Amino acid sequence: MNNRDGFSSRFGIIAAAAGSAIGLGNIWRFPYVLGENGGGAFFLLYLAFIVVIGVPVMLSELIIGRRAQKSIFGAFKVLAPQHGFFQLIGIIGVTTAFLILSFYSVVAGWTVEYTLLALGNQMADKTPSQLAGLFTDFSTSVWRPIIYLVVFMALTAAIVIGGIKNGIEKYAKILMPLLLVIILILCLKSLSLEGSGEGVLFLFRPDFSKITGNVVLVALGQAFFSLSIGMGTIATYGSYVKKKENLLQTALSVSFLDTFIAVLAGVAIFPAVFAFGIKPDAGPGLVFVTLPNIFNQMVGGYYFSAAFFILLLIAALTSSVSLLEVVVSYFTDELKIQRKSATLLGAFLMIILGTFCVVYPRVFNGFEWTSSNLLLPLGGILISVFVGWFLGGANVRNELEAHGGRASYVRVFIIIVKIVAPIAIAMVLLNNLGLI
Ligand code: PFF
Numbered sequence: 001m002n003n004r005d006g007f008s009s010r011f012g013i014i015a016a017a018a019g020s021a022i023g024l025g026n027i028w029r030f031p032y033v034l035g036e037n038g039g040g041a042f043f044l045l046y047l048a049f050i051v052v053i054g055v056p057v058m059l060s061e062l063i064i065g066r067r068a069q070k071s072i073f074g075a076f077k078v079l080a081p082q083h084g085f086f087q088l089i090g091i092i093g094v095t096t097a098f099l100i101l102s103f104y105s106v107v108a109g110w111t112v113e114y115t116l117l118a119l120g121n122q123m124a125d126k127t128p129s130q131l132a133g134l135f136t137d138f139s140t141s142v143w144r145p146i147i148y149l150v151v152f153m154a155l156t157a158a159i160v161i162g163g164i165k166n167g168i169e170k171y172a173k174i175l176m177p178l179l180l181v182i183i184l185i186l187c188l189k190s191l192s193l194e195g196s197g198e199g200v201l202f203l204f205r206p207d208f209s210k211i212t213g214n215v216v217l218v219a220l221g222q223a224f225f226s227l228s229i230g231m232g233t234i235a236t237y238g239s240y241v242k243k244k245e246n247l248l249q250t251a252l253s254v255s256f257l258d259t260f261i262a263v264l265a266g267v268a269i270f271p272a273v274f275a276f277g278i279k280p281d282a283g284p285g286l287v288f289v290t291l292p293n294i295f296n297q298m299v300g301g302y303y304f305s306a307a308f309f310i311l312l313l314i315a316a317l318t319s320s321v322s323l324l325e326v327v328v329s330y331f332t333d334e335l336k337i338q339r340k341s342a343t344l345l346g347a348f349l350m351i352i353l354g355t356f357c358v359v360y361p362r363v364f365n366g367f368e369w370t371s372s373n374l375l376l377p378l379g380g381i382l383i384s385v386f387v388g389w390f391l392g393g394a395n396v397r398n399e400l401e402a403h404g405g406r407a408s409y410v411r412v413f414i415i416i417v418k419i420v421a422p423i424a425i426a427m428v429l430l431n432n433l434g435l436i
Helices: 010-021 024-036 040-068 072-079 084-119 128-140 143-162 165-191 197-204 213-227 233-238 247-275 283-296 301-333 339-359 361-390 393-401 410-432
Strands: none
Touching (some): 010 233, 010 247, 010 301, 024 084, 024 283, 024 301, 040 072, 040 197, 040 233, 040 247, 040 361, 040 393, 072 084, 072 233, 072 301, 084 143, 084 283, 084 361, 128 283, 143 301, 165 301, 197 247, 213 247, 213 410, 233 301, 283 301, 301 339, 339 361, 361 410, 393 410
């Protein structure tokens, strides 16, 4: 147990977990699902879910991981050998990793295409409607998206084989802050566009009549997806966290950073959406048809757009490696396949599934919907029920107080994971299944 690898610093843990959390979910998915689900009211619901459910479930995962010192499969064998039922969380995790990574890699492939378009200066001087046409032509063609999907999967696999710590993580620590700076500049530019005010109102002025059962579900699913919770990814990272670290602080910092980047992406995109007459409910292409318009209006837009898409690609990679790692750890730990073969096998299967996502948009939508709106929340229920009811108060207290202090919030946390989170998630799910 003691020779287990570990993060060397607090910054390392936060950077790794934030690297998993911050990705296409913040910059590609958040704006487009918000646009499809009515704007401000969705945003408030999303924030509420992050605070009330997201942070406690993330904390639960960190507790499970650090307590067990194992990845999500082994964890329940150690922590609750008598409750084999909870190994379901591992099974849900692997299934979800397959579904998410296959459509995620397709979108990351779009990012590769846009990086090349930006480098070749092929978007400059195009009108908003030409840019919209460019995206439709590309995403409905078959070969190019498949080739980029393969390229992205190959990059992900290469990193997972080579180890995360000395590769991607080292660079991510430098490059993620750079991404933040570029998004901040984009926000300022977007806000300065004529007609941008309407976009700000769309994002921040809630219209509660827009809230339906489905909107609530999508907001919950987006909270899970964006925080990388509900499938054991964060639990796996938790197993590398040293005993002296404060887990609540980690969960709060990662959730804050993740939400902050999503909000900035919203502020960068919606003012421009309205200024350029793009429809906010344009769907998955929203970011790709909106941002090039902003770049075209900027001094140095060529450099900004190339840098932005490269950094977005890196943000996607720091997330995709954590997804592939879930599958690889299952193959190596449970099926006893060697790491290299396990990675190649996982990547190969993802490419096949991803190809279906490219060719059949219904598969893409189906994978996206099922993973975020069903499997992750289901995993969230099981994780919180486990920590609340089965792990035992002493274990939980020990993890939360391990850094030396007294954790005064333990009671609140236990009430949330015992009762509030599972019931709230279950109600949202049941409501959407038409059962309540
Ligand atoms: N949180 C990532 C994003 O927002 O892009 C996506 C993701 C990564 C989801 C890892 C789940 C996961 F386990």
